[in-house]
Amino acid sequence: MLGGEIVSEVVMQISNLTKVFPLRDSKKGFTAVDAISIDLHKGEVLGVVGESGSGKSTLARCAFGITEPTEGSTTILGESLIGKSRKSTRALRANLGFVFQDPAGSINPRMSVHNAIAEPLMLAGMDSASIDKRVNFLMDRVGLATSQLSRKSHELSGGQCQRVAIARALATNPKIVLLDEPTSSLDLSVQAQILNLLEELRRDFDLTYFLISHNLDVVSHLSDRVAVMKDGVFVEVGTTRQVIDLPKHPFTRELIRVYSGGHADAPIHFDLDTWQDGPMNRWAFQNVSTFLPTQIIHPSAKPLTLDVAIDAQLEAITIDVAGSRYLLPELLADLDTDAMVVVRNNTIVYEKYSNEMTADSVHLLQSVSKSILGALFAIMADKGVVDINKAIAFYLPELNGSVYEKATIAQALDMTVAINFSEDYLDPQSEMTRLDRAAGWRTNTTGQDLGLRSFLKTLTASGEHGKAYQYCSANTDVLAWLISEVTQRSYQDLLTQYLWQPMGAHDDATVIVDGEGLSVGNGGISCTTRDLARFGLLMVNGGRANGQQVVPAAWVEATFDGASADVESADYLQALHPGGSYKNKWWITAGSSREIFGVGIYGQYVWVDPTSKTVIAKFSSLPIPVDGLHSRKHMALFRAICAQ
């Protein structure tokens, strides 16, 4: 049986039930219910949840013999209901009861409560004394006073009406009751009364319920098993606990998120101004598209295959850093790791997910996104679309008068633009937080910086470009804007066509866009851990993937060579990587293995070691954006893995 563990007798067997409605302009018609099979067991509640148009009511109507199905069959207590005359199945149908959404509409307004309940008994041929007795019994069981027997439906409240409808449904002592949105037109406090009543009656009369509702709360509360219906099929069936606790289908997850007052595991008080900080970021980095606008970067039809041969020894390595010795799992936990994939010689040798992350989930790259932009520019320059030695304002004349009037694309790629820009992530007055506000990453009530474009125009030069390294996120956003403008295509489309598909990405990636739909190049991409590793592999493999040159080889080699020694470096960079530099949107370690890496705040990394042919993709949710200790621990971790 699908999903459940109920072993009692089968009272209703639904096999391959299909209902196709004819359409005027289509020969095929509309398939409302598509080959559904399921068994109902004695005493259970099967709940079908779905949205309007999912086919749940049509399924119920076919299953209960109200509508003739196009194909398939229903068997009740071993006897088939389909394809027989109504007369011949009358006795069989007495086993079925019906409760519908609109109680006032399902009771004849001219009938008294007594007659409404008595009608099915009269049809069954019961004598009037027995009928009166039975009606009084049912009134008592559904919690109505016999003084109300002479009333008509319009004199009753919605809840009382539904009680009458339930009494009527139970009149002939049915075994199986269809509950079609039984509480959807009732107020919350009355809904609770009716749900409690339905449960009490089920227990006392050993009823089996076929419950359908759009309301996941109602379905999950009342049901033993839940079937989630979408577009005419069950996308998921299981015990209520399985479906609620371990939903498998994305639609089920979405329903659970909606009904749980936010994401199933979203922090209760989500705040746009603090989502990047721990512990909120643990959820937020994996769910950016639920609270910020994003666009999709599409994967390849023929993804690059990564073989898997897990190296068990990696789990046992120790790492000495900052005066302590860590086992690998300890250091990963210490670094708030959400995911890590290690690829050596094109084979996955280590793969670990935590904090709800899976191989299928995406995670925000933060500034690792910059390295992806760098690769796109290498491709675009190679195709002659842009000349990276031209000033940015050559392509974006709106930026004349700003810092980008003179600064070139190459200088923005290498972070040698001399700009008045504070990259302080925690100072609310810094240009970096202004950038966040402009991009929609923080609340913006200033009335200024509405959108990245207007913000970028305000930035000014602080000296001569190309002389000194100065990390500035805005330099990447301006390039994402530039390449869209030059090609008249969206950034996500360019990435899809020139990078994500050629490199053999397996899954959708997303990129955050600002209020005007412009991609946030500096840090807005989210992707799966394996796809980030595939991106890193391009660098190890000289820019090639799937036997094709994706990124120009010369550009890859120039990146490994690093920045010219003439460029003045920064103290913090030299402290961490003596002799290191920044080139083409990558960090160059100048280490003995010639490693390069992309890094994003709160611990996002792609680490590329060309000597051991190792790529490490790592996502984290550190509590603070940057600090030296976390950086040193990461370097030690990566080097220990590559040395293995």
Place this chain on the structure above:
Amino acid sequence: MSTVLRVSNLEVDFVINDGVMNSPLRGVNFEIKAGKTLGIVGETGCGKTLTATAIMGLLPSSAVQRGQIEFADHGVISNQQMAAIRGSEITMIFQNPQSAFNPIFTIGAQLTMVAQRRGIADIATVLTARLESVGLRDPQRVLESYPHELSGGMLQRCMIAMALLSSPKLLIADEPTTALDATIGDQVLQLIASLQKREGFAMLFISHDVTAVAKTSDEIAVIYAGRVVEIGPTADVMDSPQHPYTRGLLGAIPSADKARGTLVAIPGNVPSVLTHVKGCAFADRCSLRIDTCDQEPPIVRIGNQSVACWVVKS
């Protein structure tokens, strides 16, 4: 932060049946600050929509309205003054987008009429930008469409776009997601929240759906039979409801985690608007009822919450 709307002692009577007064609103007090959302939650017939109608100055002539409405920098505002700013400084979105639009005009024609009335220049550009801001990817197609050609979710986005054309200080959203599927309704809620973050308007969010209100609001007012029985910050009201009605309402929400048959079912029904209520309107359904409950309950302050009840103690 500045207060956009302050409602004090709002009461509404209807003259019906030759002079017999009936009081569907019997004391509504709250305020909303700029950029914040107050959620009004209550069951059918409690006076949620009537509160909005009274604020907008749209009550029928058979209604008698008392109490004060202060709005932004206008101070106490009369119905005549309200008429001047209604639709510009205060706008509203409704439950059923299908019936809120005229079926015989395109969306573009209807939005254009509103934009002209608001004196907006360069209407075509503004409308396109507005529709994009509410997440409609193809504004041109939407503008050329008739209401029946769009889905409920798209129409609701159009209604939001229309309501925000004049950059209002206050948006009243009356059951904006009730007619939509849950997942679509959630998208609309997220959209409204992000627009509010960006544009800073205050919002009065009205719904019978406690979950939707809790998701959207900074503060919750629970209304019962025409009176606010409990008001406070959302987290406080949801985590520790004080009024017996609020507790009942939250206990009545079904979930997989509650054993079947054990939901808190408040006995009886919401009193009809035709009933003349004396004292606490909830007393008849309340398990904590005491003798004094037949008199008008005092407002008790418990933490950040205000509760109209004789029984709960601060």
